[in-house]
Amino acid sequence: MSVLPMMKDNDQIDENAAPATAADKQQAYFSCADIHAYYGESYIVQGVSFDVREGDIVALLGRNGAGKTSTLRAIARVDEPHITKGEIWLDQQPLHSMKAHEAARNGIGLVPEDRRIIQGLTVEENLKLAQIAPPVGWSLERIYELFPRLGERRSQEGTTLSGGEQQMLAISRALARDVKLLLLDEPYEGLAPVIVQEIEKTLEQIKELGMTTIIVEQNAIAALHLADRAIILDMGQVVFDGTAQDVLDDPELRQQYLAI
Numbered sequence: 001m002s003v004l005p006m007m008k009d010n011d012q013i014d015e016n017a018a019p020a021t022a023a024d025k026q027q028a029y030f031s032c033a034d035i036h037a038y039y040g041e042s043y044i045v046q047g048v049s050f051d052v053r054e055g056d057i058v059a060l061l062g063r064n065g066a067g068k069t070s071t072l073r074a075i076a077r078v079d080e081p082h083i084t085k086g087e088i089w090l091d092q093q094p095l096h097s098m099k100a101h102e103a104a105r106n107g108i109g110l111v112p113e114d115r116r117i118i119q120g121l122t123v124e125e126n127l128k129l130a131q132i133a134p135p136v137g138w139s140l141e142r143i144y145e146l147f148p149r150l151g152e153r154r155s156q157e158g159t160t161l162s163g164g165e166q167q168m169l170a171i172s173r174a175l176a177r178d179v180k181l182l183l184l185d186e187p188y189e190g191l192a193p194v195i196v197q198e199i200e201k202t203l204e205q206i207k208e209l210g211m212t213t214i215i216v217e218q219n220a221i222a223a224l225h226l227a228d229r230a231i232i233l234d235m236g237q238v239v240f241d242g243t244a245q246d247v248l249d250d251p252e253l254r255q256q257y258l259a260i
């Protein structure tokens with residue numbers, strides 16, 4: 001059984017990076033290898049492979065409809081899109097043979113774009129619900145230290161929080177579980193620049209704690225400043241895999257695939 005991602009002919013290689021040896025690849029903390037996934041008959045994720053090292057932040061970028069959300073969903077093993085081929089490994093566990101709840105128990109923390117704050121529950125109840133089954137992650141005290149605003153509003157109903165606060169709660173709910181890989185789908189979406197900066201700062205803090213993260217963002221520049229590495233998707237395939245700095249330094253690449 002191989003977990004080695006395959007390079008396609010059109011992949012751009014980071015020429016400055018040390019060549020990856022088979023041993024490096026096998027040690028990748030997270031790896032998805034040749035993932036193919038469908039919504040019904042629609043073939044959307046078309047052979048995606050990439051690795052993430054422990055503690056790294058990877059920006060998963062690409063135009064609208066490139067397949068970013070679908071790739072995150074496939075990794076989190078939610079029902080759709082369904083995977084027909086490929087392997088996904090996290091900390092030596094085979095996610096490809098798990099369902100979503102097992103993937104969550106094994107360390108996947110998906111923070112979806114729509115945040116899914118549970119109606120009728122306070123901030124604290126939303127967090128406690130995330131901790132109802134083991135493995136439990138951060139304590140409430142630790143979460144309120146990271147997001148003091150959530151502490152102040154712990155008795156407020158979650159759905160009445162501002163957009164930025166709801167995003168903080170959605171991220172906190174993932175941290176409240178024992179997460180090994182945080183998957184963030186457009187955490188800055190719809191938020192005012194000042195709130196984006198606040199959440200960026202928090203993500204920096206989470207990064208310093210060594211949390212391995214994949215961030216999907218329309219605000220590619222912000223994501224690239226936070227990230228160590230970048231993967232660019234186009235039409236369900238990886239078209240670039242390199243350092244975030246490479247993308248920041250390459251206006252042609254950004255223009256071609258990100259239109260920025």
Ligand SMILES: Nc1ncnc2c1ncn2[C@@H]1O[C@H](COP(=O)(O)OP(=O)(O)OP(=O)(O)O)[C@@H](O)[C@H]1O
Binds near residue numbers: 067070
């Ligand atoms: N539930 C679904 N059923 C059928 N097709 C879908 C479904 N969800 C997404 N798709 C299609 O899959 C493709 C990739 O969508 P996806 O949401 O993964 O893209 P994305 O890169 O996240 O885009 P965006 O930047 O707009 O969020 C699109 O063509 C989309 O229409």
Ligand SMILES: [Mg+2]
Binds near residue numbers: 068069070
């Ligand atoms: Mg999306």
